[in-house]
Amino acid sequence: MEHLAIPLLNGVVYGLLLFMVSAGLTLIFGMMGILNFAHASFYMLGAYFAYALQGAVGFWVAVAVSPLLVGAIGVLVERHVLRRVHRYGHAHELLVTFGLSFIIVELVKLFFGNYPVNYRVPADLDFAAFTLGGLDYPAYRLFMGIVAIGMFVAIYLLLSRTRVGIIVRSAIHRPEMAEALGHNVPRVFMGVFGVGAAMAGLAGAVAGAFYTTSPNMALELGVLVFVVVVIGGLGSLEGAMLASLLIGVVTSVAVGIDATPADLLVWLGAGDLAQDAAGILSLKISSLAASLPFALMLLVLLVRPSGLMGEKE
């Protein structure tokens, strides 16, 4: 049981990190129909800003200010870039965010260099929270999990219990009506984009210290975030949470499984068949750990394309 507890816990925390980044993406898509390819770059910017500020104002202030900076950049991007291409259709919006992701990565490389930078967990958070199965569980992981859950609760409450939330939700479903009622829908969109970017920035600021902060951060996380959003349902916050946890746990647990699909067939009595059909079936599940999310995504898309919790088409 102990052996399963740690992978599960790790999977959950990793899933929560994924949630922090994909929450913004799914909200942006749900509201504006834009698949923001630059979203993972906001994650990276959050980490780099926190690193740059950390020297001057300390860890806590840096982690608080960095999402605000990234949110501001998000607002600027929406106002000056996305709004201009909005009328040309979704494909153009998508491509512009793709081009932006390139620009952001290259600018980061220009100013901070190609190598990973020295952004580390601060000393006062660098201890073991508890010991499980002979191994320490770092407190910082719990901190990341708490930040993610806090963010989820805050956004959820904001959307469902406040006036701003009602306006935002009405702008998703009936933008023309909301505008007719006098609400400034373009400003709502701008705000949502900014908040989404800020969430990704917060995720970067917090996670960059624990994982590496390097120009390749965006690439490493980028496609996985899309997988999460698709599986969870484009536009659904709860779906993003569920999907992130699912992916986090599956990847974590799969690493511990050294069995192969061939072994499963042996168990079912079809051992000889498995022997003959080499290739895919003899691959260890642990080696395939990083490919599993894509297989899941394909499955979801074919069986239930609106995602686990998205709205039915």
Added chain:
Amino acid sequence: MKTRAILLAAGVAVLAAVPLMLPDGLVNAAISMLIAALFACAYNLLCGYAGMLSFGHSAYFGVGAFATIHAMNALGGAGLLPTPWMPLVGAAGGLLAGLVAGWFSTQRTGAYFAMITLAIAELLHAMAPQLKSVFGGEAGISSMRMPAWGLTFGSTVEVYYLTLAWVLASLVLLYLLTRTPLGRLALGLRENSQRLRFLGYDVHRISVLIFALSGMFSGIAGGLQVLSNESANYVVFDTSLSAAVVLNTYIGGVHAFLGPALGAALVTFFGYAVSDLTQSWLLYQGALFVLVIIFMPTGLAGLLALAGRFVQRHGLRAAAPGAGLYLLAGACYAAAAIFLTELLQRLFSQDYRSLAQAAGAWEWPAVSLFGREWPPLGVTTWLVPATLAVLGWLFWKMAAAAVGRLRDAAPADRAPAAGAMTERRLT
């Protein structure tokens, strides 16, 4: 109609004369450009004509590539077919993969379709390194072109003509395809698939066919690349290649048949030429992408068409100053941006920072750029890009004024604005 035919004939003649005019290195670049052009046009069949934005098109390019390399290695290295017919294997591979993937993907539309295609390509990319016998691990599979038809196919020139022949033939076939009823139905798919369904057509079947055909021509492009490089590597399944073809297509312009070819050729050449000049070429490429998408939504082909109409209306002599001023403005802005970027890149580089730290606060060493030394704290260093930017702004204003004057002088019938476009929405 006649001018178009003449232009096309001239274009083909120029392409045929390339090996006689350029050294081997550039001929090789031309081969890459041709292959990229074919891939982009194949992609446009699906994206521009049928309105289905696919994010994983590199899968069919890659399947065609690997099918070809295995065919080249077959029969103990002798090859399944004579070398000039090799791309047919690529076509078969691409067609098959397109049929299978298309059957699944086209069950959904819009963003979900795009995501399915992405998932298929990513899955292939993730599985490929595991299936060594098929995809060869990260060193890939290599092969050698066998002599055929009296030619050794050892030199770049021969490969170039082979590629040119295939690309031209494929483009002609693609164009003819758009003229067939199936091609017209593809347009219907883009505009209003619901109505097509009511008219009695099997929309799913049409979508799968178009997808498969697009995959087939992508497979030919993949086969051509394998013939040229004599190796196939699973990095071909990477999302960057899928993204590149989408970008090439939109930069060229989705509404003109040869638009994507133009975009692909220019972007490939840009990458080839500029990557050796500066480390920040990806930044320039990204900036150019964004600028083109924001300011030229119909792509370069659209821009050329607009310019053509403008010249037609106002005459070459009247239009020339405006066009010239726009070009000058663009050159000044570009010069300012390049200067600033290169300067910043050197200032922030690791080596310079350690030199600066050693030298002390006010004595930072000069940065060498474009053959001269620029002190980072000197006024001239920052004045140069600033002046260039201001000049660019001035020229832009003058150009806009010149064009405005022409427009006011012309009669009331106006050509449709460059920005308007009806495009199938993703949702």
Added chain:
Amino acid sequence: MKSHSVLNMALLPGLLCVSALAAAAPVKIALVETLSGPQASTGLTYRSAVRYAVDRINADGGWHGQPLELLEYDNQGGPAGAADKLKAAISDGAQLVVQGASSAIGGQITEDVRKWNLRNPGRELIYLNVGAEAQSLTGEKCQFYHFRVAGNAPMRVKALVAGMKQDGALGSRVYAINQNYSWGQDMEQAIVDAAASGGYQVVEKTLHDVGKIQDFSPYVNKIAAARADTVMTGNWGSDLLLLMKAARASGLKARFGTVYLDQPGNIANAGDVALGGYVAQAFNAEAAGEAGAAFVQDYQAKMGHAPTFIEPQTVFGVLLVGEALKHVPAGDGKLDVRKLALQLEQASLETPMGTLSMRAQDHQALLPLAVSVVSRDARYKADGTDLGFKPVKRFTAQEAAVPAQGTCRMQRPD
């Protein structure tokens, strides 16, 4: 040293006519490296080292008074781009191609060079491999015109095992975790093969996806569950960093034996996590004594930073070519590449670490290695931190060498 310019390309047709009539063409070395994109950090490091080495050869007189010309090409990060730029380099007249950042690209280049040489006798070129350490390059893909002046997995593991054993840090249970591609698989095989001589048991072997894993804690769990004393890995870049950070965060007690711990940025980022980690290096400034110190100083003065990671091995490799060039007669002024290759396979050079020489059988260089441990007592600090690599054991080239692979059947030009 000159970089390839677009103006050059435009004027090339005219220049070609003129240059054909020109006298002695200088020796042209082409660097086809990853100078942009995600793996650019490594490629740029190779570029610094090659620039330094070429400048040094030219300062020494070049080839019969003719300076060597360095042309630089960006392979845009992939084998297809590398193939394109190789052809551009050939078209520009390069006689030697240098590359090292990726085994995949190395595989492409060595095959392309082999095919070109087959099809164009008299216009051969040499591929100087300064870093692609996959076994296949001196195994089934070995060819006469490929020379590897870097190490390979068995050499590194042999040295690492001996060094750690001497320090008493090896233990008897070793966990092998590597990246799932040719280099990682070579490392895994080498770790298993060295078990007998190292006196340890490989408790478990794991291969993971390259550059895709952010969270290594599941792997750390497996290591802990296997009760390993030592973790041996060929991981590089973020894969190594994240693995070590995850290990430290979980309080894993195992020691790390690595090959690429000295990659710039690792020590700065890992901090104390790296303390006690072992690495098999091709160059350690402290171990190389006075000659090493002089080399470090000269490099720092010319290139702005101290030589680390793959830079020293690259410099010495290119200098080895310079050594071989000295023995190639001037002839009619044009370099006979075949003669250079014949000289190169016999060449040897005195480096601050010891004698570097080329083994003619498979064109794998025999180079001295050092095993060092990350400690605060090191004389040379890394990445601006207070940590450095303290040498534990030095190996001469002979001691570090492993036999040539049986799969290499080199076809020699008569």
